[in-house]
Amino acid sequence: MxxxxxxxxxxxxxxxxxxxxxxxxxxxxxxxxxxxxxxxxxxxxxxERDQRDLRARSMLRHEVGNALSIAQSNIEGIVDGVLAPEAARLEGIRDAIVGAGRLIAERPKNSIAESPSTTISLAPLNICALIAAHAAATAGMAEAKGITIVYETCGARKLACENYYGDAMRVGQILRNVLINAVRYTPPGGTIELQCSLDGGRLHVRINDSGPGIAPEDRERVFEPGYRGPNVGSAGSGLGLAVVRQLTEELGGHVDVRSKPGSGATFWIDLPMVSLATTSD
Structure with a gap:
């Protein structure tokens, strides 16, 4: 026995x-x-430890892959003479490469699952320039599909915009994931509109695509890790929007989507508008 x-x-x-x-x-x-x-x-x-480790590795691979894809598509376009090496686009390439390096550097030596929370590093930045850089960088990927990205700023050029206090890499990850998702779902010849505004001490970013839209029962599910919509085809891992929600909430913000099937989707990103002037009071 x-x-x-x-x-x-x-x-x-x-x-x-x-x-x-x-x-x-x-x-x-x-x-x-x-x-x-x-x-x-x-x-x-x-x-449970192995499952956490697998999820974290998948997220890391997804985020690094996204950043490098943005950089590669723009560099190839510039080399081929298709894209102009304008300042905003070059800044977007730089931010993507630097961001990928930081993500890899943050990986724990033994197990990636040892780090349950995201590292937030606050520093002064020009939020309007950051949004413009990511719009220009993603435009390289969009133009390969014949998609146009239109970035409309609030035009206020307020001191709070130019002295925003936040994490450029994390905000960049949020923008990059929503924009890449929009490019993935928008058909050739479509348009993606990007707008930002200030209201009540909050930064509002709206990204609207002309894709197939999202069914009402799927609007909340799109933020679940691993969920992929029925119109994505073979591309996509279903992780991008989950990263967007996680990072937005860790930055004290909120993300939502509004859509009607056949009428595209609009993602609303709401973040606290903290300026250097505010933090020094």
Whole structure:
């Protein structure tokens, strides 16, 4: 009896070592003794850790891949003479490459799952220039599909815009993911409109595409990790909008989508408008 129990415990450990957690748990669950119960809890903990690690690695691969895709499409367009090396576009390329490097540098040495929260680094920046840079950088990817990105600023040029206090990389990730999502869903020849405004101490960014739209039952689901809409085809991982919601909330903001099937989708990004003048009072 003891030998049979020992064999089952060892077999469960071997299965867990191979990553077959379901079979390991199935081996232990029928057993009724303290050792098997503790071993079952240990294996469940290992499974949860591996799942967190897998999700975090997928997010990292997605974000670095997005940034490098933006940089690559623009550099190729400039080299081929299709895109002009204008200042905003070059700033967008730089921000994408620097952002990818920072994401990789933030990865923990042992397990990426050791870092449950996002690192937020606040610094002064020109929020209007940041939005313009990401609009110009994404335009390179959009033009390859014959899509036009139109960026309409509020035109106020307020001191608060020029002295915004925030995390340029995280705000850039939010913009990049929504814009790439819009490019992915907008058909060739379509238009993506980007607008920003200030109201009541909040920064509002509106990104509207001319894609197929989102069904009412899917509007909340688009922010779930891994969810992919029915019109995306083979592209997309379903992670981009989940990253947008996570980062927006960690920055103290909110993101929402409004859409009617067949009439495109409009994403509203709301962020706290903190200026250097405010923080110094």
């Amino acid at each position: 003891i030998d049979a129990m020992r064999q089952r415990l060892v077999h469960a450990l071997d299965l867990a070592t191979l990553g077959d957690y379901d079979a390991a748990k199935a081996e232990l669950e029928p057993l009724d003794d303290p050792i098997s119960g503790r071993l079952l809890l240990f294996i469940q903990g290992l499974e």
